[in-house]
Amino acid sequence: RKEVEQDPGPFNVPEGATVAFNCTYSNSASQSFFWYRQDCRKEPKLLMSVYSSGNEDGRFTAQLNRASQYISLLIRDSKLSDSATYLCVVRGSSGDKLTFGTGTRLAVRP
Amino acid sequence: GAGVSQSPSNKVTEKGKDVELRCDPISGHTALYWYRQRLGQGLEFLIYFQGNSAPDKSGLPSDRFSAERTGESVSTLTIQRTQQEDSAVYLCASSLVAGAGTEAFFGQGTRLTVV
Numbered sequence: 001r002k003e004v005e006q007d008p009g010p011f012n013v014p015e016g017a018t019v020a021f022n023c024t025y026s027n028s029a030s031q032s033f034f035w036y037r038q039d040c041r042k043e044p045k046l047l048m049s050v051y052s053s054g055n056e057d058g059r060f061t062a063q064l065n066r067a068s069q070y071i072s073l074l075i076r077d078s079k080l081s082d083s084a085t086y087l088c089v090v091r092g093s094s095g096d097k098l099t100f101g102t103g104t105r106l107a108v109r110p
Numbered sequence: 111g112a113g114v115s116q117s118p119s120n121k122v123t124e125k126g127k128d129v130e131l132r133c134d135p136i137s138g139h140t141a142l143y144w145y146r147q148r149l150g151q152g153l154e155f156l157i158y159f160q161g162n163s164a165p166d167k168s169g170l171p172s173d174r175f176s177a178e179r180t181g182e183s184v185s186t187l188t189i190q191r192t193q194q195e196d197s198a199v200y201l202c203a204s205s206l207v208a209g210a211g212t213e214a215f216f217g218q219g220t221r222l223t224v225v
Contacts, residue, residue: 011181016148044153044201051130091212095207096207098143098205
């Protein structure tokens with residue numbers, strides 16, 4: 001089993017749609033969780049950290065389910081500019097390396 | 111510096127030549143990562159440096175690949191006897207490892223083309 005697993009997609013959605021991505025991780029002791037965004041031919045950039053109680057940043061909501069070992073990202077009111085690959089990232093404990101999922105591609109159409 | 115800096119940004123080399131890629135992490139970041147990303151593929155972990163600990167080399171694909179880091183600063187990734195399958199973007203990232211804000215920050219990558 002991969003340490004971090006994501007559905008590769010692509011997810012094709014119309015503008016204004018709500019879309020959700022899930023990511024599962026294998027290490028139950030993992031402590032830090034992030035979502036990154038990678039645009040075509042660019043480096044990955046942090047979208048948001050994921051906190052135990054869940055957190056929201058504008059149209060983006062991230063949630064953590066420790067019991068089931070998954071994190072989710074919800075994007076509301078999708079924009080064309082949201083088209084990108086979304087990477088799930090997990091760190092085991094302090095000092096451990098970050099482990100990246102292979103990413104989920106999102107394409108938002110007019 | 112303000113961000114992670116990688117050089118060169120592009121490198122074209124002939125098959126069989128050695129190449130060196132450089133990464134300058136964010137000042138104060140004890141953790142440094144190297145990743146490889148082939149066209150249309152996900153990030154492939156290569157190596158992880160954390161402070162004075164032995165590096166995690168578990169992702170290096172062959173003994174042609176090696177990396178060094180000087181203290182908590184510059185790192186170089188060396189690929190010996192390059193092959194065409196080594197063509198990819200090589201990304202470096204750095205981070206803190208404890209406390210708030212342990213996310214990784216990436217450089218813009220080195221695009222390596224082996225001809």
